[in-house]
Amino acid sequence: MYQTLLTNRYLLSRVIPLIAIAAVGLCVALVIVVVSVMTGFLDMVQSAGKTLMGDVIVTYGVSGIPHYEILVDKLEENPEVTAATPIVDGWGLLRMPYPDTRAKQSETVQVWGIDPVSFTKVTGFNDSLHWKSPSKQQLDWLLFDAVSANASALLETMSEEKQQLLIDTVEGAGSTMNYQFTDLWSAMQEQLSDEQWNLINAYDERLQHPEKLLGQGLALTRSGKAGIVAGLHVSDGNERQQDGSYSVVRNDYWWLPRYEGTLTMLPIASDGGLIEPESIIMPFTNEFQSGVFLIDSSRIFVPIETAQQLLHLDAAELVDVDDPTIIVGIDPARATSVLMRGAQGVTAEELQQIAVKIYDEFRESLRGTTNVLPPSRSDPSLSIHTWREQQKSFTGPVEKERELMRTLFSIIYLVVAALILSIFWAIVFEKTRDIGILRSLGASRAGIVWIFLRYGGIIGVLGSLLGLLLGWLVTKNINEIHSAMGSPPIAIAIVAFIISLASLWVAVVRGRRGEILPIVVGLLSVITFGGIGGLVLFVRQQGGIVIWDASVYYFSIIPNNVDWPSASATLIGAVLFCLLGAVIPAAKAADTDPVKALRHE
């Protein structure tokens, strides 16, 4: 009972324990924020991976799985499987439409040939499409392209005066639209007849039906031609803004769905040798954003048939080795992977078992009916992996990084223990006489130990709770804090300078009385707040600082959910290390000779 009274009084009557609580709180908050962000980051990576590839993926390297349609059907017959979809995965070179010169830029891209309908069911591809409908500016560019492409047909039916007006309008728009919005649409409406509008609309159906943009992306076709949906970061034309949104450079000039690209892929023969590269010019139909920068900067989607053709994985006739004119069978089209999504409540691991069973049945069912059997499961190139296993090479390092951070930041516990140890050492020294008094009044050694352990425990608990609150506040608002760092409010600088000047004034006034402490504290305050104000102005002048760079961390938003299991472990750790820091001084206090303690000054 007396321990409670003394602990409370010691806590409330001194500044040291309050400083200790604040220090423990800051340490705990730091660990909570760092581990929460890292855990959130890992979760985002994993969940993005799952969204992009379904729950389980059957892969057979570059050769591909023949008769994959049968496998897909068999999988979809199973009630535990919601949907399955084949993909053809390969690498290629994409020639971009920019720059304006003849030498165009090329990007190395991971090409996924997909069946958009079933692919959407497995991965939510439709939600990742970035452009839902064109903006007014983008529509003007589409109109500009359509008018330019049909110029001769349009001019034919016009009077000379109107011809010149059209030419002037389109040329003028072309040269200024890069920098400002000219509303070409209104000008064209005045100048073109209904018949001419029909001609234009027939050229690009997005002009009359802007919503078709999304549909074209979903179907991977534009004007009847197979098209490309590219990752948002594949194109250098898309620039990420500070608020996380995207704008297209040069006033939407390099908006990809205006253009076509040339895709070149390297087919590989069944014996592993290279075959002549295949190229195809395809229109861009849309762009997608998965949220994972690595994927958004390198992956493109094309119709599966196109990818099969480019990689020579489409169906082909098998001919007699001695007489090539004799057709001995058909080599079926192949898919390099089959992705699937499980029904509600089915885990990826359960689905993996189901997929293994179905794959075996699928292979067995084809025995005797075809001379091209799918690979057996003993083939090392065939894998049936869960999304987690498939992503391991990507998520593994992130996981390791998190553990490294957790370990490094756990050193903070030692800082906490050392801090408490030094504070308690000082407190025990200061309280030596009190210890003697208590012993003379009959207090036991255990009773003395308990006073200081309790003291350390309370500092640990209060510090941890403060740290939890602080960590939670910072984590929850981390994106807002990051935005504010990108563009710190000028008010912060003003307030900081006012405090700085006030501190200077106090330091001067109190300093005149000959006191040293107010001068030291005042000058420190002047430097600190003056520094904050100066830093804010500097950052503003530099155009803000971006710590969380999406191109490095894959995501444009910083994870802001507190990792409660880690936070709880941090709290318990902080309290334990506070007790650890207090136990040695407490034992020292208990062993103090009461007679000597009573003489302590």
Added chain:
Amino acid sequence: MNSTPLLQGINLHKTYHLGKTKVPVLHGATLDIQQGDWVTVLGSSGCGKSTLLHLLGGLDRPDQHGGEVLFQGESVWDKSNKEINVYRNKNIGFVFQFYHLLPELSVFENVLLPAMIGGRKTNTDGARERAILLLTRFGLDHRMLHRPRELSGGELQRVAIARALVNEPEVLLADEPTGNLDESTGDEILDVLQGLHQDGLTIVMVTHEQQIANRGTKMIHLRNGVV
């Protein structure tokens, strides 16, 4: 005559060790304190008066084979640590020259502290009432919620006496209780002790002043560590 003294020091030896140097303080001090005595121990500074008090009060241990302290006929230092703590808490009340109050606690809390240390339920077993009674008796009822730093020297020593008495000890051990006070305030404190003695309390008080020692009913001279 009482057959068994309340408190006895038998052939007490105590040597302090200052590094490698041995400083002998008591060389076989023996004394009997009967129930109701007010024993004053007179001696010059450094003669071992305080040490004798500490040994009697169970605060310090005699040298090995350095004599015995008997309380009601039982050896104090044969007790377990826990029992010695209880002995200090229940049977002995210490009053020090420099008061030794805890600065973070109020006057009332300081007085109640031994009761709390003894594990008494202060709300129900009358300790609070006794603390209030003692403070009122010593004219400190208006100072109960004050902190020690707000009190004068005489008031502080009266609070220290009240604290020593809250557990109703058998013996009050006072170590130069007036040594830090002016003469008139010292007299006030001695009057308080006299009142307590008249109520039947056994007191052992050490002092270096003959005049103060004269206030006791029994005087012991301590010279060169021997009574």
